[in-house]
Amino acid sequence: MTAEPRTPPVALAIAGTDSGGGAGITADVRAFTACGVHAAVAIAAVTVQNSVGVSGFHPIPPDVVADQIRTVAGDMGIDAAKTGMLASTEIIEAVVAAGDEVGLGTRIPFVVDPVAASMHGHPLLAPDALGALRDDLIPRATLVTPNLDEVRLLVGVEVVDDDTAREAARALVALGAGAALVKGGHLEGSPEVVDLLLTADGTEHRFTSRRRETKHSHGGGDSLASAVTAGLARGLPLVDAVALGKAYITRAVEHAYPLGAGHGPVSALWSVADWEP
Ligand SMILES: Nc1ncnc2c1ncn2[C@@H]1O[C@H](COP(=O)(O)OP(=O)(O)OP(=O)(O)O)[C@@H](O)[C@H]1O
Numbered sequence: 102m103t104a105e106p107r108t109p110p111v112a113l114a115i116a117g118t119d120s121g122g123g124a125g126i127t128a129d130v131r132a133f134t135a136c137g138v139h140a141a142v143a144i145a146a147v148t149v150q151n152s153v154g155v156s157g158f159h160p161i162p163p164d165v166v167a168d169q170i171r172t173v174a175g176d177m178g179i180d181a182a183k184t185g186m187l188a189s190t191e192i193i194e195a196v197v198a199a200g201d202e203v204g205l206g207t208r209i210p211f212v213v214d215p216v217a218a219s220m221h222g223h224p225l226l227a228p229d230a231l232g233a234l235r236d237d238l239i240p241r242a243t244l245v246t247p248n249l250d251e252v253r254l255l256v257g258v259e260v261v262d263d264d265t266a267r268e269a270a271r272a273l274v275a276l277g278a279g280a281a282l283v284k285g286g287h288l289e290g291s292p293e294v295v296d297l298l299l300t301a302d303g304t305e306h307r308f309t310s311r312r313r314e315t316k317h318s319h320g321g322g323d324s325l326a327s328a329v330t331a332g333l334a335r336g337l338p339l340v341d342a343v344a345l346g347k348a349y350i351t352r353a354v355e356h357a358y359p360l361g362a363g364h365g366p367v368s369a370l371w372s373v374a375d376w377e378p
């Protein structure tokens with residue numbers, strides 16, 4: 102007799118699409134799958150995007166974003182959730198309202214990746230939405246995962262070394278986040294990439310990897326945040342979930358591939374390429 106298939110944990114990505122399949126929801130779904138959880142999605146925006154950049158940006162009506170969250174939570178349940186591109190103040194407020202109803206950040210671990218722009222420098226968030234991100238969404242986060250540009254926008258700290266990364270993480274936790282992971286990918290000039298995790302009780306952890314010389318890192322931030330979310334959905338403690346996320350992104354950057362004329366994506370294919378009929 103064969104055993105009944107077991108239902109995996111469910112993780113929800115609340116984010117934008119990338120038509121080129123490098124970043125946003127496509128990176129989230131790949132990371133969830135590679136990390137062993139079922140991927141549910143609440144689409145917040147559609148972008149017209151390829152490896153060279155973003156040429157269109159179309160927010161989804163806020164009530165539709167909120168309804169996607171409610172309908173997933175009400176049926177299959179959510180074991181952890183993450184946000185990526187949220188596009189506007191109105192969408193952020195809708196996510197906050199629906200998130201409060203279903204328990205994001207209280208009953209359910211909630212990772213906020215405060216996406217403000219694409220790696221090509223194209224905006225993915227209305228400038229007037231920073232306040233809602235800072236004051237309403239981040240205080241509900243179990244973990245916030247900014248890159249160094251987002252750190253500057255959110256808390257005004259210029260990160261150049263460990264001390265300033267620590268200062269930034271403290272400022273993010275002071276906004277009300279349960280923990281902050283300050284990602285060091287943009288700190289060029291060092292052979293290592295250090296991501297600094299600070300939890301609300303003041304405990305610090307450094308996650309270090311060798312820096313790969315590559316221009317193909319599209320979707321790296323989304324992939325890291327989603328892999329951490331998958332770890333949380335699987336019930337790992339936060340520090341172990343971040344360690345899983347760092348291991349996943351390190352392999353994904355190692356296997357990143359050229360695609361199109363611009364920046365290729367980090368890869369999840371190493372986790373599935375050996376499959377044979
Ligand atoms: N060159 C690299 N080699 C190895 N790891 C890297 C490299 N660049 C970034 N990473 C890792 O990728 C993750 C994302 O870091 P980064 O600071 O680039 O965030 P991001 O700007 O949000 O990502 P992206 O814009 O590429 O989606 C981090 O865990 C970081 O350590």
Ligand SMILES: Cc1ncc(COP(=O)(O)O)c(N)n1
Pocket residue numbers: 116117118119124125126148150185186216218219220221225318319320321322323
């Ligand atoms: C829909 C969407 N979400 C997030 C990113 C950020 O990813 P990156 O910084 O690699 O461009 C993106 N480009 N598009």
